[in-house]
Amino acid sequence: xxxxxxxxxxxxxxxxxxxxxxxxxxxxxxxxxxxxxxxxxxxxxxxxxxxxxxxxxxxxxxxxxxxxxxxxxxxxxxxxxxxxxxxxxxxxxxxxxxxxxxxxxxxxxxxxxxxxxxxxxxxxxxxxxxxxxxxxxxxxxxxxxxxxxxxxxxxxxxxxxxxxxxxxxxxxxxxxxxxxxxxxxxxxxxxxxxxxxxxxxxxxxxxxxxxxxxxxxxxxxxxxxxxxxxxxxxxxxxxxxxxxxxxxxxxxxxxxxxxxxxxxxxxxxxxxxxxxxxxxxxxxxxxxxxxxxxxxxxxxxxxxxxxxxxxxxxxxxxxxxxxxxxxxxxxxxxxxxxxxxxxxxxxxxxxxxxxxxxxxxxxxxxxxxxxxxxxxxxxxxxxxxxxxx
Numbered sequence: 001x002x003x004x005x006x007x008x009x010x011x012x013x014x015x016x017x018x019x020x021x022x023x024x025x026x027x028x029x030x031x032x033x034x035x036x037x038x039x040x041x042x043x044x045x046x047x048x049x050x051x052x053x054x055x056x057x058x059x060x061x062x063x064x065x066x067x068x069x070x071x072x073x074x075x076x077x078x079x080x081x082x083x084x085x086x087x088x089x090x091x092x093x094x095x096x097x098x099x100x101x102x103x104x105x106x107x108x109x110x111x112x113x114x115x116x117x118x119x120x121x122x123x124x125x126x127x128x129x130x131x132x133x134x135x136x137x138x139x140x141x142x143x144x145x146x147x148x149x150x151x152x153x154x155x156x157x158x159x160x161x162x163x164x165x166x167x168x169x170x171x172x173x174x175x176x177x178x179x180x181x182x183x184x185x186x187x188x189x190x191x192x193x194x195x196x197x198x199x200x201x202x203x204x205x206x207x208x209x210x211x212x213x214x215x216x217x218x219x220x221x222x223x224x225x226x227x228x229x230x231x232x233x234x235x236x237x238x239x240x241x242x243x244x245x246x247x248x249x250x251x252x253x254x255x256x257x258x259x260x261x262x263x264x265x266x267x268x269x270x271x272x273x274x275x276x277x278x279x280x281x282x283x284x285x286x287x288x289x290x291x292x293x294x295x296x297x298x299x300x301x302x303x304x305x306x307x308x309x310x311x312x313x314x315x316x317x318x319x320x321x322x323x324x325x326x327x328x329x330x331x332x333x334x335x336x337x338x339x340x341x342x343x344x345x346x347x348x349x350x351x352x353x354x355x356x357x358x359x360x361x362x363x364x365x366x367x368x369x370x371x372x373x374x375x376x377x378x379x380x381x382x383x384x385x386x387x388x389x
Contacts, residue, residue, distance in 0.1 A: 002308075002312060002381050002382070002384075002385060003312065003315050003316075005121070005124070005381050006312050006315075006316065006377060006378055006381050007316070008117075008121055009114065009117050009118070009121065009374075009377035009378075009380075009381070010316070010374055010377065011117075012116070012117025012118070012119075012120060012121065013113045013114065013117045013370065013373045013374060013377065014370070015117070016113050016116040016117060017113060017366070017369070017370055017373075019116070020109045020110070020112055020113040020116070020369060020373065021109065021366050021369060023043075023044075023047055023108070023109050023112055024105050024106060024108070024109035024369060025091040026043060026091075027040055027043060027044075027100070027105045027108055027109065028091055028092075028093065028100050028105040029091045029092065029093060029094050030043070030093075030094060030095065031080030031093050031095055031098045031099055031100045031105070032078070032079065032080060032095075032098065033079060033080060033081075033082060033098055033136075034079040034133060034134035034135070034136050034137040034141065035058070035059065035079075035133065035134060035137070036059070037059045037060075037078035037079050037133045037134075038059050040078045040079075040108075041059060041060065041061050041078055041131050041133075044061075044078075044108055044112065044131055045061060045131075047112060048063075048112065048115060048116075050065075050119060051063040051065055051115070051129070052064075053131075056130070056144075056145055056148050056150050057132065057133055057134070057141050057144035057145050057148060058133065058144070059078065059133040059134075060078065060130065060131050060132050060133040060141065060144075060145065061130075061131045062128060062129065062130045062131070062145075062150050062154070063128070063129055064126055064127070064128050064154050065115070065118065065123075065126065065127050065129075066118070066123035066125060066126035066127050067123060067124075067125070067126060068126070069125060069126060069155070069387075069388070070125060070126075070155050070156075070157040070387040070388065071125060071126035071127065071128045071154055071155050071156050071157065071387070072125050072126070072127060072128065072156070072157070072158050072159075072160060072380050072383040072384055072387060073128045073129075073130055073151065073154070073156040073158070073159040073160070073336070073340075074111055074114065074127060074128065074129045074130065074159075074160055074161070074376060074379075074380060075130045075132050075142075075159060075160070075161040075333060075336065076104070076107040076108045076110070076111040076129070076130070076131060076132065076161070077102075077104040077107055077108070077132050077133075077135040077136075077141075078104065078108070078131055078132060078133050078135075079104060079133060079134055079135055079136050079137070079141075080093075080098050080099055080100045080101070080102075080104065080105075080136075081098070081099055081100070081101045081102055081136060081358060082097055082098060083097070083098070083099040083101045083358065083359075083360050084096055084097050084099065084360060085099040085101070085360055086360035086361050087360075087361050087362075087363045089363065099360065101357065101358050101359060101360065101362050102136065102357050102358060102362075103163065103164035103349075103357070103362070103364055103368075104135070106164050106364050106368055106369050106372055107161070107162060107163065107164070107372065108131070109369055109372075109373075110162060110369055110372035110373040110376050111129055111373075111376065113369075113370075113373040114127075114373055114376050114377050114380065115127065115129055117373075117377070123384075124384045124385075124388060125383075125384040125387055125388055126154075126155075127380065128151075128154045128156050130145060130150070132145055132332075135331065135332050135333075138184065138185075138186050138293055138295040138296075139293070139295065140295060140296050140332030140335065141332065142296065142332035142333060142334075142335035142336060143296075143332065143335050145335075145336075146335050146336065146338070146339055151336075151339060151340065156340060157340055157341075157383075157386070157387035158302075158305065158340050158341045158342065158343070158383035158386055158387050159333070159336035159337070159340055159341075159342040159343070159383075160305070160342065160343045160344075160345075160376065160379035160380055160382075160383050161333050161342075161343070161344050161345075161376070161379070162344070162345045162346075162347055162372045162375050162376045162379070163331065163333075163344060163345070163346055163347065164346075164347045164349050164357075164364050164368050164372060165325060165346035165347060165348060165349065165357070166348075166349045166350060166351035166355065166356045166357065166362070167325060167327065167351065167356065168321060168325050168346050168347070168348030168349070168350075169319075169321070169348045169350055170348050170349055170350030170367075170368075171319060171348055171350075171367065171371065172319040172320065172321050172348040173313055173318055173319070173320050173321065173345050173346070173347060173348065173371065173375050174320070174321035174324050174325035174345065174346040174348065175301065175306050175309050175310055175313075175320065175321075175324065175343065175344075175345040175346070175375075175379075176301060176306060176321070176324020176325065176326060177301050177302070177303035177306040177307065177324070178300060178301060178303070179261045179298045179299065179300050179301075179326065180299055180300070180301055180324065180325065180326045180327075180344065180346075181298065181299035181326070181327060181328075181329050181330050181331050181334065181344075182231065182232075182233070182259035182260055182261050182298055182299075182327070182328040182329065182330050183259065183260050183261070183263070183266050183295070183296060183297050183298045183330065183334070184257060184258075184259055184295040184296050184330030185257065185258040185259075185266070185270070185292055185293060185294050185295050186255065186256070186257055186258070186292070186293040186295060187255065187256060187257070187258060187273060187290065187291065187292045187293070188253060188254070188255040188290070188291045189211070189214060189253065189254050189255070189273075189277045189288055189289070189290050189291075190251055190252070190253045190288065190289045191207040191210045191211045191214070191251065191252050191253070191277075191281050191286050191287070191288050192207060192250065192251050192286060192287050192288075192289070193205035193206055193207035193210060193248075193249070193250065193251070193252075193285070193286040194248075194250070195247070195248050195249055195250040196247075196248045197246065197247070197248065198245065198246040198247060198248055199246070201248060204248040205284065205285045205286050206248050206249075207241060207249055207250065207251050207252040207286055208241045208242060208248075208249060208252045209284075210252070210280065210281050210284045210286045210288075211239065211241060211252040211253070211254055213280050213284070214254070214276060214277050214280045214281070214288070215236050215239065215254055217276045217280060218234050218236055218256070218273065218276065219234075219236075221234050221269065221272050221273060221276060222234055222269065224272075225265070225268050225269055225272045226260070226262075226265045226268065226269065227265070230260070230261055230262050230265055231259075231260070231261050231326075231328055232258075232259065232260045232261070232265050232269060232328075233257075233258075233259045233260075233328045234256065234257075234258050234259075234269065234273070235256045235257050235259075236254055236255075236256040237255055237256045237257065238253075238254065238255050238256070239252070239253070239254045240252065240253045240254070241253065258270070258273070258292070259328040259329075259330060260298070261298050261328075262298075263297075263298075270292050273290060273292070274290050274292075277290050278290070295330065295332070296330055296331065296332040296333075296334045296335055297334045297335065297337075297338060298334060299330070299331050299333055299334035299337065299344055300334065300337050300342075301337075301342070301343050301344060302337070302341035302342060302343055302386075304341070304386060305341055305342075305343040305379070305382050305383055305386060306343060308382035308385060308386070309343060309345065309375075309378050309379050309382040312378045312381060312382060313374075313375065313378050316374075316378075318371070318374065318375075318378075321348075325346045329357075331344065341383075341386060343379050343382070343383065345375045345376075345378075345379055347368055347371050347372045347375055348371075349364045349365075349368045
């Protein structure tokens with residue numbers, strides 16, 4: 001029975017948890033940015049000598065274990081963030097300006113614990129662990145994994161993953177059906193005016209004031225573009241322009257992100273940003289160039305997998321969120337859901353003093369590691385029932 005298998009997984013996870021915690025600390029102390037994760041990948045591979053790893057997506061890897069037949073993929077991310085750590089722990093990042101501030105070190109260690117526990121179990125379906133690079137970048141690394149053909153070659157019929165989440169109560173798991181994360185796109189707007197002297201603004205076309213009008217327009221663009229029932233966010237993350245206080249610049253640039261849950265809203269917001277930027281610039285005698293880079297799609301949890309995983313966890317006494325966590329955050333795990341049923345569970349770490357993901361002091365404890373491994377095992381067991389049906 002599925003519950004018996006999960007109980008066996010949990011016993012195995014508890015037996016290897018100290019080693020998983022040691023691996024987590026080693027990975028945390030030596031983080032690497034997207035595109036440079038080879039050392040992290042190699043450290044994980046060295047810790048799993050019983051698996052035959054193969055390369056994927058440049059700095060990633062995949063393997064296969066268990067019986068023949070349709071498989072379940074288990075994803076963990078390799079990359080860290082360009083953040084200087086401020087946790088003060090002995091095993092803090094040794095690379096200044098780089099930190100595992102999104103919990104990928106926890107996800108990797110949880111995957112290792114599940115793989116180690118599985119060695120002593122009679123698995124109903126093969127496991128295909130995927131060490132995925134560049135989750136934090138756009139274009140995302142999951143796209144390269146999907147287009148590589150690895151999922152087809154390994155006969156992966158479902159994908160599962162976990163992600164630590166401080167917005168979820170500590171010790172609780174949230175695995176809601178449907179969209180749980182937004183689609184992610186990036187944009188850049190460059191306004192070109194006519195440079196000049198700050199004392200003679202009438203002889204120039206100031207791109208900074210034009211850009212300022214565009215930025216103010218972006219702040220309210222979703223209110224008149226998207227049905228208010230649907231979440232959508234346009235953020236401005238950077239503004240660049242000018243070289244000196246008495247010089248009117250030739251160009252000014254802003255960039256940011258677009259997050260939507262509905263594909264139709266995604267297209268509508270892209271179009272609205274283009275019209276706003278071009279029209280505002282034209283009305284002021286300038287011109288605007290808009291570049292929109294599409295990223296990952298909305299992350300949609302398969303309803304059958306979600307219900308099966310929740311039932312398994314509840315049967316073990318693990319608290320499951322009655323109201324599933326959903327946010328305009330994004331994760332390229334969504335790319336897998338475009339080709340096979342997929343499931344992402346959020347692991348509650350709680351938040352102290354507002355410290356959350358991508359914060360220099362974000363540091364989940366060992367309890368989050370254990371719960372991540374248990375939830376990942378539950379997701380595998382749930383998905384195994386689906387692929388064998």
